[in-house]
Amino acid sequence: MATVQGFPKWLLNCKDDITKSKEWSSFLKELHDAIQQQLTESHVQYFTDLSEPEKELFMLRATKAIEGGNVYKNVSGKVSNLLDQHLNNDVAKQLLEDYPIDTKSDLIIEGAEEGALSLLKKWPEFKSKLHICLNQPLPPTMRQLAWRLYLSNTKFRKTYLELLKTDRKSCISPHDLDISRKCEQLLLSEPTFDELKGSVGAFYAMKAVLSYNHAIQRSKTRVRDMDYMLIVPFVQVAAPNFSRNEPAPNRVVAMLVEEFLTFNESKPGYITDSGSQTDNEEMTAFSNKVLVILEKLYPEIPRIIGSAYVPSQEKTEASSKAVLTEGLTMLIRPFIRAVFVGYLKMDVLLYVWDQYIIGLDIPGFGTEWLAVVTATLLGLLQEYLKNCNDPTELENIIAEESPKLTIPQFQYEVKRHHYRDLLAMLTKDQKAAMPVLDPTQASHPPWRHWHNDVIPPFTKPQDRRTAREEREAERERLLQQQKDAKNYLRDQEYREKREEEEEYTRAAAAERFRVEQERLQLEDQLYQERKLREENERRAQQEIERLRMEVEILKYQHKPMKSPTPSVNSSMSFISRVLLPPPPTAASQTPGPGLPVILESPTHTPSRGQTPRQQTQNVVLDFLNKIRKTVDIVSHGEGDDRFMIESETDKYIEQNIADIKRAEVEVLGQRLKPGEFEAMPYQKQQEISDDMMVLIQKWREDRRAAELRQSRQSL
Template identity: 35%
Template structure:
């Protein structure tokens, strides 16, 4: 798991490569110059004179000033290259060393997910980068970390634990809350997978009892509070270790539930038709439905125009149809997988005041049930269709509708703050921030036969490439063998020439030796003829030293 055993190996190697690169040194030098400029303008002599918040602000302004320049672009290219290289090296090692067959794409995605989680655990302030996952369902462990980062509230957690320690975390209606929790899990069709979970009902009782005590009221909690806690509970249970205790689960849920109840929009909090926020969201949903499907809007308007109410028929219809679903953020109207996908899109935008995806998802909910709503004859049938047919909708269907009709607008809302640069001295330096992860153009969708043809062409090119490599390898081996034979021939020729030279010298020396010996013999014979006795002198002096040595030997 990411973060469980420190920084991932491939991620740490990529970090080391980046820190030792020339691009990093150029970028940090430019960043220091920009920070020095900010301090000079503010009449600050030393960086150490600033507080931690002031240091962060100066560095943010400096980084914003050089963002988009050549050093920044070079560094981003180096970061991308190092990450890709180290990641695929890691995957190649695992594919080579593994005992069982593994899927390469699954390994890559798993390592990327673990790397994202590792960085988020080290730097929680980077949670805004999770906006790149808009319109995508998060994996269970990444979803758990994401929700925890956005809904963390240390104060609420400490207060809950302190109340538990003195046994004051229960409401007077604790028993009634427990029974209602059990009944909810048993009767609600979309919660049937939690019906036999022993921890689920007890965790609901602990949190809702404590929340009711905080409200300081004698009235019962509304049903929406029970519904809104279930997705948070599901996410904790999905990523929880088997040994995690009920007390630990309750502490996490108390923190996140209280934070979420304080953050949710007014439309989710009350069902009052006079609430301005509620009216504004319904107006937006009405406008969206008119634009995307006028025929369906006219059908709904015609059915609800039978009632005598002063409000515009379509907006009144959407209020009756969608208000219960929006008040629980579709809990009870969608299966758990689809519901958590919708909540993912809401959670990642909690820090963006300009972002509100509820009107879009409400309109998408209506559009996806178009075929069922067209057969309805009364308002009651339409409202019942949402409840009964909603659980049949899948994540893929919602993704397709959001991508087709609402992606551009919601994405611009989600990233609107990115277009507002920090104030810098030179306005021409205020370049848009790095948005590589979510601004890469989406590749066009292709048909299966096109993908099959592309795969055949890739395999053919790969085979041709391998054949060229083999041919070049054979040619290289032939050239090396030819060069080796040529060298051997030259060496043999040189050996023959050397042997011939040595033979000629030997013959010459033997002839010289025989002549010298013959002359010596003749001299001795002449001396004996003249004197009558054999002379005792030697003619060795006539021989050269090498020849003399050979003679006497």
């Protein structure tokens, strides 16, 4: 539907027709007379002499004075008829020109919803009008606005955004890694969160809010399990505002922080359930309220709970009542602490939360509503619970069957038994009589007790004129200030959006540059390592070839003569000739026919005091020592290279030991004693090892990134 200045076009046309009608003129005339009567009775000459709060009070009193009269009824009927006429005309136009897929009823509901949203955005103080939605699930767009209006606290949002700009680290909990792991595990494992499963935006928003909430609490303990559940409805409602494939933007996270912290600040003790005496007393009172409803509407449920929790030897009525209340408290505590998160399907859960949220401005309504929902849930599961004999079976049945309940089931029970009382609580303040100044409508004689009123001081016309001009100037200044504030907020939102886009672009460019630099550096390292390995292999091959040639020369020079009848003595003679060659002669230095020319080289002649076995061992040891030295040079380098490799290895070992000690403190909170880790069960050892390895790997990556940044800066 077309909109002008935030309002649907049909609503603006309806307003124009109302202001032009004779019923509206009559209403304004009677309203003017009622205001003039109040001015006369208050000794005020002009309406403009009043301050803004006084003007509003006079308007409310005048409206209340004429409410119920014929003129008021006529203008109300005219407004109703014109609204119906313009909305139907707009829908008919859409059906004729746009050919929409939706039905006429859907288009009418959509148009009415759009009009209501525009009015609430313009005048948020009329949020109490949402009480007419009692026992009805709010449409998604209406739900977002309603939750934002009832859970508004600009202080929380402003503090978060300022910390986000000045000190981003203070917005992150020391247990951020544990929070991330649990959020991911919860979104993947809980069947009632199917709509959020796999959503990067939902995971990021959930983790960011819980991490900030835990950081500002400055608590050394881990995040409460219930907080992981209570944040889910807020993330689900805000889901249309972020993508499933990208992290949630800062403005959405700030809105969730504001709503979640406001909810935590206002939630009753039986939801907080911190273990204090006050919270325990509130929990007991809540259980008694639920028990009263059960005994009145579902008497079979207390009998089932009694048979499961009250021992057979408990015979007295007083003791049975106390144990029954305690058993009911134990039964309902898990899902009332989570406000039914994880126990109801998401659409049913949001229906329950809608009613709780729109009743936040009515004292006691939230407790009454949650007691009704708790009793209704147990009543709807009565057929499944009647066969249970112990508390464990009751809890299992509730956990298994609650997600199967639907909104119409709750609506039927609430409409049948509780709607009238709940509506009376919501509209009690609206029906309270306004102070009436019209003597003809007052229930008491006129001028009663007026002799005790303080007579207003006498003022001259010029003084009143001056005061009126000052008020007009002040009103114009305030209007201009409001306009400037709106422009500033709009410009600030635009700047923040641009800054976020630029920051994302810079981060993406920096990431691409870092990846490219790492790739080039790794390629260079790979090339250097390959070149060094080839050089070492070449040296080793040359050394082996040289040794082989020396062995071949020794074999050739000392080749034994064949004997026709070899014996043991001849074998020993052969070994001695090989190991102890005779002195060279002129004939031996001349190569025979067919033999290769052997270059002269210094010949090492062992001393005559060594035995052949010792000579063999010396040759083999000398050969092996040369091979060992070659392998050592190939593996560890020489000179400065060897010293550098050993020093880097020592640093790496020391850093690993320090990381292990630090990881023990992070995961377990203390250092392990000798033998304590081996005494743990195998499953526990595996979990601790996995958690420590995650931390150690993260620290290694951080150090690696810091080294790369330093190297880039040095370049």
